[in-house]
Amino acid sequence: MAIAFAAPVAIAADAPEVVQTVCSACHGVDGNSVAPTFPKLAGLQAAYLEKQMREFLSGKRKNEIMDASLPALKSADLTVVAAYYAEQKPAGGTVSDEKLAAAGKVLFDDGNTTSGVPACSGCHLPTGAGNERYPRLAGQHATYTAAQIQAFKAGTRTNDKARVMRAVAARLTDEEIAAVAEYIAGL
Numbered sequence: 053m054a055i056a057f058a059a060p061v062a063i064a065a066d067a068p069e070v071v072q073t074v075c076s077a078c079h080g081v082d083g084n085s086v087a088p089t090f091p092k093l094a095g096l097q098a099a100y101l102e103k104q105m106r107e108f109l110s111g112k113r114k115n116e117i118m119d120a121s122l123p124a125l126k127s128a129d130l131t132v133v134a135a136y137y138a139e140q141k142p143a144g145g146t147v148s149d150e151k152l153a154a155a156g157k158v159l160f161d162d163g164n165t166t167s168g169v170p171a172c173s174g175c176h177l178p179t180g181a182g183n184e185r186y187p188r189l190a191g192q193h194a195t196y197t198a199a200q201i202q203a204f205k206a207g208t209r210t211n212d213k214a215r216v217m218r219a220v221a222a223r224l225t226d227e228e229i230a231a232v233a234e235y236i237a238g239l
């Protein structure tokens with residue numbers, strides 16, 4: 053269940069310069085983006101964030117919108133940027149369809165034994181907080197989460213080691229993707 057906290061006032065002075073001048077436009081200075089197509093970065097694991105940035109740079113992960121920031125990423129200290137966003141407090145997300153979220157919870161916690169979908173919680177943890185190996189999902193915008201799962205399913209996102217997420221996503225229906233993304237937003 054998402055708890056609404058008053059938005060903390062971001063202390064912009066603490067943020068690395070590239071965050072203030074470039075990244076904050078989309079991801080927020082405190083990593084809590086407002087637009088649902090721009091992922092929240094606050095509280096995601098530093099190792100995961102750094103991996104993604106390096107893979108945008110190498111072309112292993114591709115996205116037209118992020119690609120415009122590649123020159124900025126190239127000249128930034130990615131370890132510092134990743135550590136900064138990892139330390140920010142994640143703002144809770146919002147669930148707009150409780151019924152959909154309830155269906156998503158079943159899939160998240162137990163998977164789908166009929167179609168062979170493993171429980172998301174087995175890797176991303178029941179709270180969705182993740183750990184050093186699996187990224188935090190909790191509180192992420194449902195629009196972004198669903199788009200990433202669809203990208204793994206379509207094979208347009210291929211930077212998951214050992215095809216872990218592509219194997220999971222291939223077995224998910226569009227309805228299951230929408231449901232699990234809605235549930236994750238409220239974690």
Ligand code: HEC
Pocket residue numbers: 070071074075076077078079089090091092093096101102104105114115117118121124125128133199
């Ligand atoms: C114009 C908007 C925009 C700007 C500016 C921007 N990003 Fe992004 N960022 C995005 C979008 C959109 C995605 C999702 C890409 C996708 O769908 O694969 C993303 C994804 C990411 C991700 C992956 C998140 C995840 O959960 O996997 C990281 C890390 C990231 N951006 C860091 C940065 C950093 C650091 C900067 C500044 C140098 C930056 N971004 C600037 C829009 C932006």
Ligand code: HEC
Pocket residue numbers: 091103159160169170171172173174175176185186187188189197198200201211212213216217220232
């Ligand atoms: C066997 C472990 C495993 C299972 C099970 C698993 N995941 Fe993942 N997931 C991963 C890994 C590893 C990544 C990071 C891939 C990368 O490095 O880009 C990931 C990434 C993701 C992302 C992208 C996050 C972002 O910020 O872009 C989403 C969304 C996601 N998983 C959702 C799910 C859902 C929903 C389920 C259940 C239906 C699930 N995962 C089951 C291992 C797993």
